[in-house]
Amino acid sequence: MPQQAKLTQGSTFKHVSVMSFTGALGLMAMFLVDLVDMLFLSMLDQHEIVAAVGFASTIMFFTVSISIAVSVAATALVAKAVGSGDYALARRRATHVLAVGTVFSTLVVWLLWPQIPALLGFLGASSLTLELATGYLQILMLGMPAVMVGMIASGIMRALGDARRAMYATLLCSVVNAILDPLLIFVFGLGIHGAAIASLVARISMLGVSYWGVVTVHGMLGRFSFSECFYDLKPIAKIAVPAMLTNLSSPLANAIVMEHAAEFGDDAVAGVAIVGRIIPVVFGGLFALSGAVGPVLAQNYGANQFKRMHDAITSAVVYALIYCVLLCSALYLAQGFLVSIFNATDETASLIRFFATYGSFSFFFQSLLFIAIAAFNNLGRPLSSTLLNFGRATLGTWPLIIMFGWWMGADGVIFGQAVGSVIFGLIGFVLAKRYVRLLERRAYARQRSPATAKAA
Numbered sequence: 001m002p003q004q005a006k007l008t009q010g011s012t013f014k015h016v017s018v019m020s021f022t023g024a025l026g027l028m029a030m031f032l033v034d035l036v037d038m039l040f041l042s043m044l045d046q047h048e049i050v051a052a053v054g055f056a057s058t059i060m061f062f063t064v065s066i067s068i069a070v071s072v073a074a075t076a077l078v079a080k081a082v083g084s085g086d087y088a089l090a091r092r093r094a095t096h097v098l099a100v101g102t103v104f105s106t107l108v109v110w111l112l113w114p115q116i117p118a119l120l121g122f123l124g125a126s127s128l129t130l131e132l133a134t135g136y137l138q139i140l141m142l143g144m145p146a147v148m149v150g151m152i153a154s155g156i157m158r159a160l161g162d163a164r165r166a167m168y169a170t171l172l173c174s175v176v177n178a179i180l181d182p183l184l185i186f187v188f189g190l191g192i193h194g195a196a197i198a199s200l201v202a203r204i205s206m207l208g209v210s211y212w213g214v215v216t217v218h219g220m221l222g223r224f225s226f227s228e229c230f231y232d233l234k235p236i237a238k239i240a241v242p243a244m245l246t247n248l249s250s251p252l253a254n255a256i257v258m259e260h261a262a263e264f265g266d267d268a269v270a271g272v273a274i275v276g277r278i279i280p281v282v283f284g285g286l287f288a289l290s291g292a293v294g295p296v297l298a299q300n301y302g303a304n305q306f307k308r309m310h311d312a313i314t315s316a317v318v319y320a321l322i323y324c325v326l327l328c329s330a331l332y333l334a335q336g337f338l339v340s341i342f343n344a345t346d347e348t349a350s351l352i353r354f355f356a357t358y359g360s361f362s363f364f365f366q367s368l369l370f371i372a373i374a375a376f377n378n379l380g381r382p383l384s385s386t387l388l389n390f391g392r393a394t395l396g397t398w399p400l401i402i403m404f405g406w407w408m409g410a411d412g413v414i415f416g417q418a419v420g421s422v423i424f425g426l427i428g429f430v431l432a433k434r435y436v437r438l439l440e441r442r443a444y445a446r447q448r449s450p451a452t453a454k455a456a
Contacts, residue, residue, distance in 0.1 A: 008083060012296060013311075015161075019163040019296070021288075023167065024288040025284075033181070037177075037277075038053060040181055040195065041185070049132055049191070056136045068243075069240050070148060070236075071151040071152045072239060072247075072294070074093075074094060074097040074159065075298070077093045077235060078094050079299045082159065090220070095223070096224070096236065097156075099224055100229070105147075109142065117130065123259055129266065139193065150170075153166075156218075157214065159295050159298070165212075165213040169206045172206065173205055176205045177198050177199055180197070239377060239382050242385060243382050245390065246385040246388075249389040253396075258272060260413055271352060271410065274351075274352060275414065278331075282360070283360075286320060286370060289371065290377075296308075306436070313432070317367075317368070320367035320368070321364060328360045328361050328363070351411065351414065358414075376435065384431065384435070391424055
């Protein structure tokens with residue numbers, strides 16, 4: 001059990017940087033293995049396999065986004081309770097979020113598994129690509145409960161300021177996956193199904209590390225109570241449901257992109273799929289930013305330290321700017337290498353080069369949206385995150401990729417997404433800053449009211 005709210009003390013830039021960096025290491029290691037997956041599968045010299053992984057990954061992104069949403073609720077509720085000094089409440093809510101997540105993820109698998117072929121067909125997969133994607137996804141889907149529990153546990157540890165142990169779970173997952181991938185794909189000759197089995201085993205391996213961190217180290221797993229869980233269900237759902245919709249909007253945008261890319265053929269789908277694997281490896285430090293800023297904001301909100309909340313947002317912007325300048329430049333220089341290692345066809349290579357040259361720089365603005373989403377999710381207005389992300393996924397994606405796709409061809413699919421990220425990143429950041437100032441004014445008014453009444 002924690003003895004103090006560590007994120008309410010010390011440098012906010014250090015907290016944001018350390019938590020983003022440790023979160024990024026875990027995420028980037030996991031996504032790097034996914035990228036190596038794609039590299040190994042591309043060595044089988046069958047472009048339908050790469051396209052199949054692209055289609056399957058779009059649906060897996062939906063399930064992972066659901067898991068992230070529930071972990072957001074765990075982080076927000078536990079961090080705020082810790083910031084206010086109520087550790088018993090933090091432990092109770094950690095226990096109940098884990099229970100709710102386990103049951104919910106099992107139901108999702110039960111509902112989606114029989115519908116996998118129909119979902120892939122809706123996205124545009126057909127013939128051999130549909131058959132390969134179905135087998136791949138049916139195996140991966142079975143690991144969703146393990147992913148859900150692992151992410152919730154990581155969210156609890158981040159809420160306590162223990163980003164290092166949260167990182168261990170994803171690192172172990174990556175190591176297991178990296179070891180099993182070549183064995184199952186090449187040595188045992190299982191191909192795409194071997195890659196799926198390796199990923200499934202790796203995700204299950206996260207549970208041991210998660211249990212150790214949450215239960216053994218921090219003692220955050222308490223006695224389960226149906227009555228108390230029912231009482232806690234409302235605050236959990238109040239954050240988790242809008243956060244779920246928020247996170248589902250990103251794979252919705254990806255599904256729209258994949259469906260539109262399919263109109264340009266399997267080479268274009270393969271290019272988008274490869275870019276989709278490059279993005280989390282290169283920009284994992286930005287994807288981790290939301291999970292880093294959220295606990296800092298929530299703990300300081302619970303402690304009523306608004307200056308530190310403003311400082312945390314500023315620190316996150318500085319971190320994102322430095323990160324994007326360095327990584328976008330590196331990606332631009334490495335585009336030739338990426339084209340060669342994936343044995344890309346001319347059209348696939350064109351998409352990779354276009355993203356590395358132009359599309360990647362939009363991720364600074366997307367990081368502003370990540371910061372805004374973290375603020376709204378952790379400070380009591382998760383519906384605003386939902387509206388922002390759905391706005392980006394629909395108005396900021398569909399009409400733009402249609403327009404630029406008509407004008408620029410397959411490259412326009414990537415460019416349209418980039419323009420949408422710039423627009424909604426700026427809108428979201430401005431709204432989040434205004435909301436934090438509003439909370440500060442409300443808190444100041446509450447503090448003055450008792451004093452005014454007493455003086456009267």
